[in-house]
Amino acid sequence: MAEPMKIRAQMQGDTADIKVLMNHIMETGLRKDAKTGQMIPAHFIQQVNVTVGGKTVLDAQWGYAVAKNPFLGFKVKGAKAGEKIVVNWVDNKGDKRTDEATIA
Amino acid sequence: MKQDRRTFLKGAGAAGAVALAVAAGLLKPGQVLAADWNKNAFEAKSVADALKDINASGPAKSADILIKSPDIAENGAVVPVEVTSKIPGTTDIAIISEQNVNPLIAEFALANGAEGFVSTRIKMAKTSNVTVIVKAGGKVYTASKEVKVTIGGCGG
Numbered sequence: 001m002a003e004p005m006k007i008r009a010q011m012q013g014d015t016a017d018i019k020v021l022m023n024h025i026m027e028t029g030l031r032k033d034a035k036t037g038q039m040i041p042a043h044f045i046q047q048v049n050v051t052v053g054g055k056t057v058l059d060a061q062w063g064y065a066v067a068k069n070p071f072l073g074f075k076v077k078g079a080k081a082g083e084k085i086v087v088n089w090v091d092n093k094g095d096k097r098t099d100e101a102t103i104a
Numbered sequence: 105m106k107q108d109r110r111t112f113l114k115g116a117g118a119a120g121a122v123a124l125a126v127a128a129g130l131l132k133p134g135q136v137l138a139a140d141w142n143k144n145a146f147e148a149k150s151v152a153d154a155l156k157d158i159n160a161s162g163p164a165k166s167a168d169i170l171i172k173s174p175d176i177a178e179n180g181a182v183v184p185v186e187v188t189s190k191i192p193g194t195t196d197i198a199i200i201s202e203q204n205v206n207p208l209i210a211e212f213a214l215a216n217g218a219e220g221f222v223s224t225r226i227k228m229a230k231t232s233n234v235t236v237i238v239k240a241g242g243k244v245y246t247a248s249k250e251v252k253v254t255i256g257g258c259g260g
Contacts, residue, residue, distance in 0.1 A: 052216070056215055064205075064206050075219040
């Protein structure tokens, strides 16, 4: 099971500024292990879904080249303080993680 | 055991690719939110193929897409990219690094008040254009910015 995400969400006027920091190795599958000379298998987040107040606001598909421990920042107009944010991700090995936060 | 797994994956890959291609063609923009992972697009080796697979061929250049990223990235493994689309009704933002083995890096579908803004960090193999594709109101727009990379982020 992966480490929890860090989620921060703050209202700026009528827009929620949401920042998510995920913990993931994000292996591209293109690197060689320095010791064994074998290719390191790809292991990366493929899909990210974010809901605010129960509605999907962002649905991302990621490829091999999102950086390690991915950062995701976005803005949602019309969100309100106190609404719940739920972030889900699924990686190529089927690992999942869901974390929640409240808009401040 | 290992051998079995490999055979299985090979078979699944070939069948899956066809199913995905069909699905990609049939999906309407609004349904993208529930789509399967777009394997074809992310494994495409050229920008043109990737664009075809995300239904974004022939994008028009737009000055309303702002890309904020360093001019010189010392470490290609972590290149911050911030995209702002001022085009009204932006529903999709895709990020492409033209010289990567698989150029398409990420595609974001936005809905229910999410603004045309995405900030993330990507890996770049070498100096290249970072290209952003924006879908808005059924049309496709693009903008690019060159990022110089001194140490590659993909491969050895």
